[in-house]
Amino acid sequence: MDMADNSAAGAALDRKVRELRKREAETFRRARPKSEAAIGNGIAGFFGGVPMHWMTDWPTPFPIVVDRARGATIVDIDGNRLDDFCLGDTGSMFGHSPPPVARAIRRQAGRGLTYMLPSEDALALGALLVERFGLPHWQIATTATDANRFALRVARAITGRPKILVFNGCYHGSVDETMVRLVDGRPANRPGLAGEFRDLTRNTKIVEFNDLAALEAALAEGDVACVITEPVLTNSCMVLPDPGFHDGLRRLTRDTGTLLLIDETHTVSTAVGGYTRRHGLEPDLFVLGKPVAGGVPASIWGMSDEVAARYRAYNLAKEPGYSGMGTTLSANPLQFAAMRATLEEVMTEANYAHMDALAARLTAGLSRAIEANALPWHVARVGARVEFICAPGPLRNGSEAEAAHRPDLEAAIHVALVNRGVLIAPFHNMMLVSPATTRRQVDRLVAAFGEVAEMLAV
Template sequence: MAGTENGNSGGIAPERMAALREREAKAFRAARPKSERAFGEGLPGYLGGVPMHWMKDWPTPFPIMVDSAKGATIVDLDGNRLADFCLGDTGSMFGHSPPPVARAIRRQASRGLTYILPSEDAAVVGRLLAEKFGLPRWQIATTASDANRFALRAARAITGRRKVLVFNGCYHGAVDETFVRLDHGRPANKRGLAGEFRDLTQDTKIVEFNDIPALEAALGERDVACVITEPVLTNCCMVPPEAGFHEKLRRLTRDTGTLLLIDETHTISTAPGGFTRKHQLEPDMFVLGKPIAGGVPASVWGLSAETALRYDAYLATKEPGYSGIGTTLSANPLQFAAMRATLEAVMTEESYTHMETLAARLQGGLQQSIEKHALPWHVARVGARVEFICAPGPLRNGGEAEAAHAPALEAAIHVALVNRGVLIAPFHNMMLISPATTRRQVDRLAAAFADIAEALAA
């Protein structure tokens, strides 16, 4: 998930970046002796010294050892309090341990955690998903990666086609078919894939986001089962859709018999029904993971009425046997209890109004500092999701987003923000506003960013 190394310096001299990084690394270590002792050269018993290898991707000298998290605040082992704008890279987008979710977890814990049977909460969640997102038929998975895999399998079954289409720069979790990129204009496996022996481009077409002629040509061969896309490219330097892009995408997929899957795992920051509901998109399939259960691992994938009928027709003729869809712990009662609480009491219009208001305030504060110091940067936002990008914008596609990454500069900024009491996502410059985020925290982030921008531009 980390940005690709490239030569973009964001208009800042390399020696100035290095000096900031060195100075801030010393301050980080000085403030965290307990964390450094606890982490040591790595946590014992784990491959690479961490339970999950992304934990090594933080640009800090060593990972922050967390003692507790509540609302929009993280406290580390040394007692340092951080205003948390990373929020588990969207998994805790509605804050850490929202009270309705915490209560639901406690209640369900005494009733059993998994039993491969539905519960009363399951009956309620099915109705809530249809009401919230507009599609009538749903299935539950444990991660968005799983949900995307299962939805793509269903799309191939429905259409009888094997190929999928993705946009350059996309991110859809650990779905194999999506690990392709445009390398000097030619499709290729993404760099760095571990143990990948297949040429993924054999079954995946890839074009640039916002490139309608390329999309039309790729779909014109009528061999694509499904286009899978985020409404906004997010797990890179953010790329918004150009005016009319989604309307043309929907028309082209319908004209060529291709299903359209919208993955809202990051863009759920837009509104209670996601970017899809707010902008009246009409996907055949819909995926949402990460925050849907308030931090409990869960995801959902939904089908339109027509798509569900087509899938039912396929299933009526399918040979008996394992479909390759579903995992044993998916749709467990703990997930349903947490999802019900999230959908009913956390993911509300009032929460999003608060999030949107503070996100706009943060966007304005960051942009003001960029303009004050004449930095060649810009700020992008989709609802409660804000990102500063160390390059001019807006960006038009994934190729431009890749070139806009400035890893050395971003790393220095991230550590400097932590030393000023602010945590943002380590993989790119993403910041999230939660219902628990306060105006004071937003202003603290804006002030810290202004301080760092001044030091870099001096």
């Protein structure tokens, strides 16, 4: 196909996308008169009309107002039922209100919600964290952002080094130091940061994922305290590690005295114990947020014996005073109860086997639809987490992932899927399969996607 043909095909696709989005927006509005009346002009009392700004980031004409959610289904106030593959963008990865977690919340609700002291559930939780995730020393926080922030402070404290290193396109919540990107091969603050008064690149190095040569060069100066990474990039379009990348990453960090922090907030979809346990990674620090308490706000961060010993020695030697770490509501008994229930009864081998099998079915179905309509797209998967990517693949780094993002096209697909009874994440086409997800729900998603893909075929 020559340049003229490519240009014509691109124009035709753009026209189809505009028409599809307009048509689907009208269908969405007609199905949700109560939601539109309640939130179409914003909710009174909230800045921007919503309790949290990202509620307006959904590509629907206005946010869906949820009446209830259970398992893998959401029902809005207009009575529309949606097969939920977003699942709170991983926060409800094991389904909405898993019965063991709901029972634990009810049990704890009458016993107090926070008191800055351990409960009986905490006595069991420490051993559960060691058994599930491997590292021997743990602390509780409320969000993965907090956990990452605290772990990075420890890394700097015990190494005496000022800098961290991230991979372009990474996801680590809203940790300030990670809000950097590569622009034409040079580090830069991410665009749009509100009120940021620092050049974050002064203390953050950034290289491309899967580029061991660049990583080696960046670590050679000996000023990096910690490399923080996801095992698989998930913040734009999914990027899987090259064979040998994680082995090289671990070797280079050890050779340069650099700590390695693995953030499994998204990739815990892989297996019990996450991608780290499944693939035998050996981090010095480990962070997991979102789904660890079945939807109750909670996160965990763990340390190796060596890191714990160095941190203990640091605390004994440092001057007295507040460490700048910890929040009052972290490590509360509601978190303990929900996490214990999640680890003992929800995050099980049987549930992961169910999730993995249906995620494989979903991946195959989406791939067939893409192939049948001759679309230059591909599908990526890490465990129960699946993405369709509207560009050829596989992708190898964050720059390729950013270039593969097609906001207008993805927004049109998203609303069209909602109108066909399926909800996916509003960001980068992410879909999760939960223990509550059924084969029938997966097949409905595949059918809806196939119908939309056929409308977009050029």
